[in-house]
Structure formats: C-alpha cells, structure tokens
Amino acid sequence: MRLVDVAKPRTRALLQFDREAVAKLDLAAVKADLKALMTDSQDWWPADWGHYGPLFVRQAWHCAGSYRTSDGRGGCDGGRQRFDPERSWDDNTNLNRAKTLLWPIKQKYGAGLSWGDLIILAGDVAISSMGGPVLGFCGGRIDDLDGYESLPLGPSPEQEALMPCPVQGDCKSPLGQNTLGLIYVNPEGPMGKPVPEESAPQIRAVFGRMGMDDAETVALIGGGHAFGKAHGACPSGPGPSPAEQPEAPWPGTCGDGKGNNTFTSGFEGPWTTTPTAWGNQYFQNLLDYNWEVHVGPGGHHQWRPKAKDAQSKAPPPGVMMLTTDVALLHDPDYLELVKTYAANLTALEFKFKHAWYKLVTRDMGPVTRCLGPDVPPPQPFQAPLPPPPPGPAPDYAALARDIARALRRPSPAAEPDTVGGKPYYGALFATLAWQCASSYRETDYAGGCNGARIRFAPQKDWPENAYMDSVLAVLEPLKAAHAGTTLSTADLIVLAGTVALQQALAEAEAEQQQAPGCNRGGGKGLLQLQGSTCTASGVRLRFCGGRVDAPEGEHAAQVQPPRVLANKILQVRDNARVMGLSMREAVALAARPRSPSQQRRLGYSGSWTHTPSHLSNQYFKVLLDETWLRTNSSEGLEEFAAAGGTGLFMTPTDLAIKWDAEMLAIAQEFATDNKAFLQTFASAWSGLMNADRFDGPDGNVCE
Template sequence: MKDSVETPGTCPFRGTRIGGAQGSKPTLQDWYPARLRTELLHLHSAEANPQDPDFNYAEAFAKLDLDAIKADIRALMTDSQDNFWPADYGHYGPQMIRMAWHAAGTYRIADGRGGAATAMQRFAPVSSWADNGNTDKSRRLLWPIKQKYGAALSWADLMILTGNVALESMGFETVGFGGGREDAWVADDATYWGPETEIQGRDRWEGDPSGEHYDLENPVGASEMMLIYVNPEGPGGSADPMESAREIRETFARMAMNDEETVALIAGGHAFGKSHGGSDPDGVGPAPEAAPIHAQSLGWMNSSGKGFAEHTMTNGIEGSWVSNPIKWDHEYLHSLMKYDWELIVNETTGAQQWKPKDPDAIKTPDAHREGVEHPLMMMTSDIALKQDPAYRKIVEKFIDQPETFDKAFAEAWYKLTHRDMGPINRLIGKEVPSEPRMFQDPIPDCDHPVIDDGDIASLKSKILETGLGIDALVGAAWASASTFRHSDNRGGANGARVRLAPQKDWEVNNPESLYKVLSALEGIQSEFNDSASGGKRVSLADLIVLAGCAAVEKAAREGGIDIAVPFTPGRMDASDEETDAESFEWLRPVADGFRNYQLNKFSRVTPEQMLLDRAELLTLSAPELTALVGGLRVLGANWDGGSDGVLTDRPGTLSNDFFVNLTDFSLEWLPVDADEQRFEARKRGGDAAVVWTGTRADLIFGHNAQLRQVTEFYAGSDANEKFVRDFVAAWNKVMMLDRFDVKH
C-alpha cells in the first residue's frame, strides 16, 4: 500500500530487499516503483493449485475421522525426535502452541489480512520473519501426519488443530475447533506488512514517542517489522514495561483483542514452554527463504554447540515462566505478582530479561538436562502486565477467579485461531461450538420459505414503482455488499447491516439517499410479509440486493439490452444485538474508487492503489474490476452524486460509454489541482470547454498498461453487449460473496 516512489535521479536498487539476496535481479517494481501492481488481482489463480478443479476441500475434510487425526497428533507430542529437533521437557506441546499462535497472530482487523486461514506461515515473508524462528521445525515434525491425510487435511487446519491438541494434551480444556481452512499455493504479495526494509524496524510509528499522539500506521498490526505482536524486550529493546504495555494494548487491539483477552492470551500462552537464548546468535544461519538449497526449506540452522536442545536460539531470551512448563496451571499469574523482578542481561545473547529478586523463589527445570534448574524468567512484555494499572486489575481478577481465567483463555484462544474464518457456518467438524460468537458476526438462520420467481418479479416491479433513481438503488445495494473482504470473510449484504450503526451513517454510503431507499424497501417488505401465503417472507437484506438487480436490469433495457440479473434469495436480517458496532467500524472504507470516494488525501497511498486493494479484497480479476467501475460510473453511482468519471451523456443507461470516452484520442486530460487528484478533459487544440471530469480512480483505466488493454477491449464498437454481460456477472459475484449459507 505504501507508495515507494524514489526521489528523481536516485537509484532505486539500494541494499537488499527483505527475504532477498544481495545483487538480486531488479524486478519490474524496482524499475518502475510507481506502477500499479494489477498482477496482485491474479495471485490466487487456479494455475498455481495442483488439485483437480472439482476438488471440494470442505467435503473431503468432513469425511475425515477427527478423533483419529487428534490421536496421531497427541502421539506426536511425546515422540521426541532427538536427532532432528528434541522436544523441550520431552513434550512438543509448547512449541506447537507457538506455531499455531504465530500462524493466527498475523491477523489484523483493519483489513482482515493475515491470520491462519490459508497457512501463509509456509511462505515468505512470514515464513522467514525473525519472530517465526524455528517454526519451520514444527511443521517438519508434522509432515508425516500431513502426508498421511493428504489433500483432505490442509496445512492451515492441521496447524491450528495441532495447537488445540497441544493444549488439551497438557491439561487445558479448549472451546472447540472448526475446520475448513483451504491452503494457499502461492505467497501473499498483496499484504502490506510495513514500510521498513530492516529486521525489527520501527518506521511504522508516527508522531512523538513521548506524547499521546504516537500512532501505529494503518493497517499494520505488529509493533516492529518481522514480529507478530511486540518486542518482548520492550519497544526497540528499551526494557520499559510501561512503554511495552502501551504497544501491547495497541497491537492486540489491532488484532481484535480487548484488554481482558490480551491478558488471558499472554498469561495462558506463557503457562507453557520456554524462550530460547541458549547459544551465540552469530552461529545461527539464514532464515528459510535465504537458506542454501541443500537445507530443503529449513532455516536458522545453528552451528553453536548441538545446534538445538539446550543450545536452541530464537529471540535470545532464555528460560521459562513456570516450574512445570508442560502442564496447565495458574502459576504464571501468581509468580508474576508474588515476586519482585529485576532486569538482567543474558550473558550469551545480550538479551534483556527479568528474574526474581528472591533467591528462594521457585525454580524451573532445564528443558534437556536432568538435575539442572534455573531461576524463573519474565520478559519486559510480561512485567508490563503487572505495572500497567488496567492490566494489573485483570491479572488480580484472574488470580481471585481462576475459573474466569480458564474461560477467558479458552474463548480468547478460540477467537485467535478462528476469527479470520468468518461466519460459523463456514466451520466444519463435530467440535464446532453450537453457538456463534460475536466476532463471527452472527446472522439468524433462515427459518421460513423464501420468495420464488413470481414473487421476485412482483417485488422488482414494486421497487421500480417507488420512483427511486437507478443511482440510488444501485448505490444502496453496492453499499450493502461491497463491505465484504475475503481476507477474513467479514462484511457483505447478508444481515443487512447497512441499515444499522455504524454503516448507515458512513459518509461513503450517502446516508440521506440510503435512508430514502431503506424506508421505501421497508414499506414493500411489510406489505409483502403481511400478505404472503405459505409462510413466505422476504428480508430487507434480500430486498436491498434485489433493488440493485432491478435497477441494473432497467439500466440495461435503457441501452437496448434485455438481460436478467441473477438473484438468490435467503439472506436474513441481523439485529443491533448481533452487531458489534465498534468492530464493524473497521470496515468503513477510507477510500472506495468504485464510488469515487476518498476520505482524505494520502501522502503514501494513492487512490488507485486503494482501489486495487479493495478490488483484491473483493476477489475481483482485472476485467471484473474494470467492468464494475465502468458500469457503476455510467449508472451514476458516485457516493456524492457527482459527475467525476461519469463519462456519458445518458447517465442511468448501462453502456460502454465510460470506456469509449476515456479512450477518445481527441481529448486530453489535465490536472486541476497541484497534487493531481482531479482532472479535466478538453478537446485537443480546439474548444477549451471542459467535456468530462475525472479522478485518479478513473484515469488509471487509461494509464495502467493492463487495465488499458481491458478498457480498450470494452471500448470496441462490438463490445457493448459483452460489457453488459460482464458487468452483470461481476455484479452478481459481489452480491454473492458472503453467501456461505449456500456455498463453501
């Protein structure tokens, strides 16, 4: 998302790119850093997937014996592979919890990206982040189980299920597990992880570090490059617990966790296992993505001592938080509060960590050497829970109410590992909890017969008889459906949350026009539901989409093309009680190029980059993106009713006029403002009158090489009908993106 245009006259090939190698061949983006990376829309094309096109993962997973898989995983926990990677304390549970946690913990609520749902921990850059050191060993240990179950058990599901089994095998009772995660087959090059090019860089922070207005750049979630959450030694290695608490609160909130969930996750996770700083950091080899070919995708190979066991090196902090690191208990909380802690430096690695001042404090055993004990260890990020007043109250509550802590950790773990899966009806397996959680954006099940073709035709007529404009009807439907994002399967038209706070008041949704549409549709809904026979009912969610479909059909007829827009009924209406307004506020677009909306000007991100980002979240291809923008423009669906990009003299008619007029060589486009956000088109060398106006989100379709080819295709004299068909298909795709009740 960050615009990386170099200063004119400077070389864009300085230094080493993250995950690359010195002297790597320059990429197209290196040569032309300002180009719009439209190839990101085609990252997940079928060509990368070796499975058959008709393979249905949900069906395959549902046929597996979940108990048998869990038994295999449970057996692995204590089957220490001493010649490869010995288990700490004879149990792989703690390191498997870390693997699952770090797979899920990349999620950030701002754009829903990250998380465990596609097993991106297998690919760069995540696979080679410093914070994921040695998670490659955990996945290699799991390979025999993955191999046994093949395509029916994805890496994404296996990693999270293994985390659950690890907890259960050490005495903790989890809430449940839902499968259905499908593996990605290529690296995620669409997610912006931050502006830095160095390990644990902090360029993402803006403002005065000593003041209140010290903010983390959106949409990133972690406090430093290549970390999952925060630096365990404190911000930038500062060893300052209160500053650590501030960054913990910010990063966990960015990952959809409140204070109680944050404390529960940290305390629950640190009830197990240890941190590793047992050897010279200089002896640790490169991360997997930079490792030599003979390493066969294993990284961080350690030449110091044994290279593993007591010489394992990850973040440099050495020790355990508890005296029995492979059994669930509440000792972490009690020790944190009972002892006074002093800051020390690990003599081997130089990392800062904390130990009890009391020499008689309980000890923790060595993970590999019998009869050897060590003082307990805390990180600066642990001491933060004791020093921050709000966190401390929660710690004290958990100590006084241990059953509350158990429940809080169980629920927070379930949320951590399932929040990027979307609605509960996407989850598969007998361990799926019966009740949805609020983070799953619950929608009532359809409990009545849905409308049939005759009802649909009648309702369309009634909608058009209201006299509402095509722009208003299309705008309302787009506002309802286009909040969807495939990254975490949130948003969309099902639930009709566009009529609830906060969405009904979003500026981008043109609240005044939206209110008129909703009021008219509510009247139609009431009349139909009062008079329908056989128990049939229509939801407002269905009517909003149906209104858009009716408007598109009418606009196509205005252009001489009779086409039926597909419509699938069965959506239901969510209530205020089923809607977490604070969470949904994160779905508010700061820019929506489909409606020519820009909340403010960005110094780092251009409107066309934001348009591309939203198109990727809607899973659109370049032709689908082009067709939708061209169609929405001629339908007059701009958020403010403005004329920017409405390149037609017959708005409300679905036609290819946008493309014809954008490629009109007799016109020249010139900026009207210094920062080149808006433009005017005039005849070349003739009449100086303004013919059209447009924004960057319009002109990009004539500027970007790939988008221009599609634009020229739709501008052809024989392309109008083809364009209308493609617009309708793309429109239906967006309207159906969240229909998990009828698809997987």
C-alpha cells in the same frame, strides 16, 4: 517492478480444496495421533522436558496471529506460514522444525487435512494435552499454493507500496504488527529498550488491531506463556533464515544448536516452574516477586525475579519474564486483569479458551464455513445471522416487477435523479446494493450485504453511505406486499440494484435500437430477471435470494470501513484484491451507472454520465475519449472535469483505471466490445452480490 500483482479471481485457493475428503476426515484419529506426537521426542530436535506442546502452541499462535482487522489479511487459513515472507520472519525461527514433526500426520491424512487446519489443530491438541482448556475446532482452512497473499504483511515491495512502515518498531495500522517480521511487538520493549511502561501501550495498540480487548490480550499472553520457554543459549544467533539458506535454515550457532543449545528468540528460560502443565502460575509469578532487568545468555534484556523483601517467599530459580510480560504490571487495567487471573483459574480458563478460539478462527468468516465434529456454537466474532423468519419464500419475480415500477415513481423518501425530465431512482438503487455488498472481504470472508448491516451504525455513518438510508426508505414500502414471507431487507436491497441495472442494460440497448434476443439459463438458486429486460446482447443479471437481516447492534463492528490509500492506482487494485475480484471484474464494475445527485451529495461536482439510466460500455468511452482536467470540487475533493464544459466528472479512482497499464488495456477492450463488457459486468455483479452467501449446507448456496 510490479508493485501489486494482478488480483487473482475469487476461486484462487479452492483448487486445492477437497470438501469430500474434509468431510470424511476422522478428526478423533488425527487428534490421537497428534497427542502421541507431543511426547515422542526426536533426537534431531529434542522436545524440551520431553513435550513438544509449547512449540506447537507457539506455531499455531504465530500462524493465526498475523491476522489484522484492517483488511482481513493474515491468519492461518491458507497455511502461508510455510512460505516466504512469513516462514522467514524472525518470530518464526525454528517453526520449520515443527512442520517437519507434523509431516507424517499430514502425509497420513492427505487432502482431508490442510496444513492450515493441521497447524491449528496441533496447537489445540497441545493445549489440551498439557491440561489447558479448548473451546472447539473450526476446520475447513484451505491451503494456498504460495505466499502471495502474505506479501502485504511484509516485508515485501507490495507492503512497502501499500502500507509502508517508515519506522521499524513503530509500524501503524493497516499493518497488524508494530515490527515487521514479528507477530506483534518487540518482546524486549519498544525499539529494544526494556521499558515496561512504554511497552504496555504498544501491546494494547497491536492486539487492538487484531480485534482483541484487554481481557482477551492478558489471558492470551499469560495463558500462552503458561507453557514452554524462550530459547537463547548464547549470543551468537540462530543462523540464516530459510530465505537466506533454504537447504539448512536456522542451523543454530550455540553448540550443536538443539536441545539446551537452541537459539530461537535470544531470550532464555521458562515463565513458570511447570512449563508443560496448564495453570495460572504465570500471573502469580508476576505478582509475587519484584522483577529486575538483566542481560540474559542470549544477549538480550530479560527479567529475573527477586524476593519482595526478606520475609516474603524466595523466587523459584530459573524463571524469567520478557519486557512485554512485565508490562502487564505497569498498566492499571492490565494489572487488574493479572490480579483476577492470578486469583481465579476458572476466570482465566473461560477467557483463554474463548480468546484462543477467536484468535485461531477469526479469519474463517461465518460459522457456516466451519467444518467438522468439534465446531462450537456460533461466537460473537463470527457475526452469526439469525434464521430466516417463518413463512414461505417471497415471489421474487413479482417483487422485481414492483421494483421496476418504483424506478420512476416519485417518492417522498428521497430525492431522485432526473433523466429526460422525469424522476429516476435506478442509479441510487444500484449504488445502495453496491455499498451494501462491496463491504465484503475475501480475505476473512467478512462483510457483504447478507444481514443488511448497512442499516445500522457504524456502517450507515460511513461518508460513502450518506443518503443510503433515504434510498432504502424508497424501497421499504415494497415489502408490504410480501408481508408474511421470508423477504429480508438485504434481499430487497440486492434485488432492487440488480433490477435497476438489468433495466438500464435493456434501455441502453433499446436506445441503440438493437433487436432483442434472449438467452436463458442460470445456476443453482439464481433467478434470471424477466419481463421487459430481454436484451440484444442476451446478457442477464442474476439474483439469488435467501438473505436474512441481522438485528440492530449485533456484531456490527465486524464490517470495516473502506480503506483510503494515497496512491489511487494501488487503492483500486488492492480493494479489488481484498474483495476477491479479478482485475477484469473490478474494471467492469467501475462502469456501473453513478447517480449525479448522489455524487453531488458525496461532495463531487457531478457524475461521469448524464444518463444514469443506461448500463453500457459508455463509461470506458468517456474515460478514454475525454480530456480530463484535475480540479477540486466546491467541497474541496480532488476530481477530474471533462474539458469542454460537458459537465461530466470523474474521481481519482476512475482515472486510476486509465493510468494503470493493465487496467487501461481492459478498459480499451471494453470500450470497443460492449458485449464483452456486459458479460463481465453481469458475472462480476452477481459474484460480488453473492460472495458472502455461506449460508448453505454445502458451501456458497448461490454458486
């Protein structure tokens, strides 16, 4: 069995993306068509109360709500709710019908309107057509061709291998939901037990894993359940899912299975007396009555209202609550928010529209990726970067020369490595650039070096970033010569790592006495590094300037610490996938020179190389030729020592490259072909350094 498929390259989904068509899309016309669709009830799937709005709100929420902060996976970008595993989740029962309703609109607008955008926009139009508040619309979702990127959401062998859930109903992070197949939690209560006070902590935990705080959570649940109803006309269930019966999924087993006979979740009834109109009645209902548990017509525990006492008002007939709704009364912080929203519609509207926009947009990355006329101003969750400071662009070539000189110049700021008896900072500069840029996640376009958030907490305090502040202090003085320009620390970090590697490449080739022969060229915005770096292989690293620095404290939490998995093979493979690297790129980048002094600071006994001033395929020769003995460093970290007392050490993630058949094949190729290695390394390095450069008017400025 193949547990985790080979990582696809960064451009996986762009094939489907037609930026010109998106730019030409008449969004106002799409919205008008969607609004008309809302009340155009079809006999084959009649709209409750003649309005499809609640169905489209639920669809958008379930498409976006699969997002989790742990690895940035999930969300509606990709439109993968159309594919297994997501389409067959219990929570997505009958959402195939919502897509059939949308198909004429999808067909009409074609490539300019992705399924991902259409699903979210339909949710937005549904809310506003029922009188609810909407902040705006960030367009530009790119449809995936299949459900591959959702396999780690489960249930799937990939999810079992990467992030198992030993107790269904109590799944932990990195999974977002606590029950596989549901978006968040079991509506009936923990493990189906209708105990609201035990449900509240679960709600907080899972909404937290999606980056939502209490105020957002309560506004979303109650704002969402202002609309629509639960469907559970009888206890016999919805019938087989699309995975089980693709030709006629979810036929419904109560009567004719539609309209009043619909079975979706198995609960039955609306939350309010005005289910197609926006308002805060949900919160008032929660507070105004006592809620009593019973078994509804669908066979599940649900709650019905009772008058508080003989004098108080009688409850409206037919309304209901889920255990997860009643849970909001059983937590003091949630209860306060329920009271606020019940008393203050304006407060609810403000919080709901911002939380909804965050919910449906969070997986889209920086605001510069949002397309269309309705994009609101940058929101905090988008970690907006400031404009560059005023001034001319720096002379990057001159700065590169300054950095080249700093490689071997002693600095009081940080202890260098020693190569040939002399100080050497190159491997530390490369490590700093790697640590800064490798926080990038292709899954939600977050992280990366732009903004240089590695300078601030929490990133600077991650164990793997130990000493990086000192290494940066070696570089900072170089900025003085470029004062008055737009030079950012982020650019300085990336350029320093890139110059160091280019020099290391040249030195390794000079050592092997290969004749120089240069090969020029390059892409938009890319600087070919010049000077003494002309190499025999003709391989040149590229640099694309223009990064800016984020101010301290601004949205730092958007960047997530690297995940550590017990299975190192899976960790290497999955990290590559999250970063958007192909397996070849990830294997090549593993061969970056690693500073022996830094490895010791991290708790290992040393590095795989004594000459971190060389960039070549030596890493693969060492990995494949040495005999590695498993041991523990004096700090108690698992590591591998080369037999024969050579003083070379590798980490478990290095050895994983040898243990995995496909990565081994790549390593073997690189070990025998230095040029192939260098070419792959160079393109992977510049690809990763620039992966977060969504700051141009037309996509990535560096591509």
